[in-house]
Amino acid sequence: MAIETSNECMSAEAARAILDNGLNCRVNCDIPPQFQVGELVRAKVTHPKTYTRLPRYVRGKVGNIMKDYGVYVFPDTVGQRLSTKPQHVYSVRFAAQEVWGKEASANDALYVDLFDDHLEKV
Amino acid sequence: MTAYHHHAGSDPKSSSDSNIASDIALRVKAIEALLIEKGIVDPAALDTIIETYETKVGPHIGARIVAKAWVDSEFKQRLLADGTSAIAELGLTGFSSEHMIVVENTSEIHNLIVCTLCSCYPWAILGLPPTWYKSFAYRSRAVIEPRVVLKEFGLEIPENVEVRVWDSTSDLRYLVLPERPEGTEGLSEEELAKLVTRNAMIGAAKVDLTTVPSEVSQ
Structure with missing residues (x-):
């Protein structure tokens, strides 16, 4: 179901409220996670023509789920005003060498926030 | 006006x-x-x-959080466990800082924050991002050669220290808790806060006693 966007002009009061309180992107619901902390996952190889929060440089790379941050609205569909499609967000650790090859430092790592829909089981 | x-x-x-x-x-x-x-x-x-x-909003807010974590170990633990709640204790939440993750720099780990997709940044905690943070060069190079980028910031990270680059790809925002410099044992929380720079809270600098408090360069 499409997301309605208000056409109303934002008042100074509304601006103040957003600045002070922010916009909550977290969703309070018990959607089960697709992945568990400690699990190896692969970032999907996909090249959507529409908006996505899955960076190209990790597509196809294998990482480790370090933390489950909880359930948030899914920007890939929210950005198109399609649906909120709430799902889990994880901190996924990719070894620098997994992403960039042997020239990268063996000690270093990239931590990328990825959503259930960005990931698949290894 | x-x-x-x-x-x-x-x-x-x-x-x-x-x-x-x-x-x-x-x-x-x-x-x-x-x-x-x-x-x-x-x-x-x-x-x-x-x-x-x-x-109103600027790096002085983040500096207050860092200084408190340096003097109050229980607050520091809460901050690292749940940044959002700990920062809310101080009443310092706001737009683009709704969901906060705080990562700690230590003698073994150096954290650096980037947003490769655009320029996501904890606005309510650090103010608007500096121009370099939004540049294509920083956004691409921070993930592929963080050590070279850090060196250009004047920070040489020893090979045995792990560099962790955090790409702000979701609606969570990141703050680096820098190491408290040596020789600051006698300083008050307010004095400590004056040492904490914006770049140190992104991970592009360390905090030291020679830091210029009013870091304004873009």
Whole structure:
């Protein structure tokens, strides 16, 4: 179901409220996670023509789920005003060498926030 | 004074290329005037937003959080376990800092924050991001060669220290808790806060006693 966007002009009061309180992107619901902390996952190889929060440089790379941050609205569909499609967000650790090859430092790592829909089981 | 004027006069020193800056400034001016004329944007709302980031919100807020963590180990534990709640204890939440993750720099781990997709940044905690943070060069190089980037910031990270680069790809925002420098044992929380720079809270600098408190360079 499409997301309605208000056409109303934002008042100074509304601006103040957003600045002070922010916009909550977290969703309070018990959607089960697709992945568990400690699990190896692969970032999907996909090249959507529409908006996505899955960076190209990790597509196809294998990482480790370090933390489950909880359930948030899914920007890939929210950005198109399609649906909120709430799902889990994880901190996924990719070894620098997994992403960039042997020239990268063996000690270093990239931590990328990825959503259930960005990931698949290894 | 309307928002129109604020924008027209916005920070000329933030760009090394004055032609590009004036093109953008002109375009913003034209779009803003149109939006106001058509009643789509209320200039009072724009003024509220601009005034907030010009006069209220900035790195001094993050510095308060860091200094408190340095002097209060229980707060530090809460901050690292759940940044959002710990920062809310201090009443310092706000737009683009709704969901906070705080990562700690230690003698073994150095954290660096980037947003490769755009320029996500904890606005309510650090103010608006510096120009370099939004540049294509930083956004691409921070993930592929963080050690070289850090060296250009004057920070040489020993090979045995793990560099962790955090890409802000979701709606969570990141803050680095820098190491407390040696020789600051006698300083108060307020004095400590003055040492904490914006770059240190992004991971692009360490905090040291020679830090210039009013770090304004873009």
